[in-house]
Amino acid sequence: MKRLIILLAVIITIFSSAITLEAVERAPRITDREIIERLIRLEEGQKRIEQEMGSLREEIKKVREDLGGEIKDVRREMKEFLLWGFGVTFAGIFMLIGFVIWNRRTAIAPVIRQTKEMEKREELTVRALKEYAREEPRLAEILKSLGLL
Numbered sequence: 001m002k003r004l005i006i007l008l009a010v011i012i013t014i015f016s017s018a019i020t021l022e023a024v025e026r027a028p029r030i031t032d033r034e035i036i037e038r039l040i041r042l043e044e045g046q047k048r049i050e051q052e053m054g055s056l057r058e059e060i061k062k063v064r065e066d067l068g069g070e071i072k073d074v075r076r077e078m079k080e081f082l083l084w085g086f087g088v089t090f091a092g093i094f095m096l097i098g099f100v101i102w103n104r105r106t107a108i109a110p111v112i113r114q115t116k117e118m119e120k121r122e123e124l125t126v127r128a129l130k131e132y133a134r135e136e137p138r139l140a141e142i143l144k145s146l147g148l149l
Helices: 002-023 032-135 137-146
Strands: none
Touching (some): 032 137
């Protein structure tokens, strides 16, 4: 039995190694001449690309020179626009602050007027109580205890 198992393992190993050998494919041989020809073509293509890059750089320089003055004009106009914008914004802010101050003054004026009226009324009330306290001794004692006489 052991011999049979060993024999089967050896047979399986032989067949599996034969299968893996067939799975590997060899690469086609490239000669030195073919390699040299391909390198020459690559170098030529690279030279063409460099020439196109040079011509593009020249075109970009020409466009920059043509637009140089216009770009400066646009920059100056943008600066002026920003300065006007900031000026209008700050003017609006100062107007708002002025309005708030004015509104407070107008809102406080009635309060001040009412406070003065109440102070006058209090003064009159205290006078009336003092005069009545001259006739009424009990009221006089109460006002003295409160510190009004």
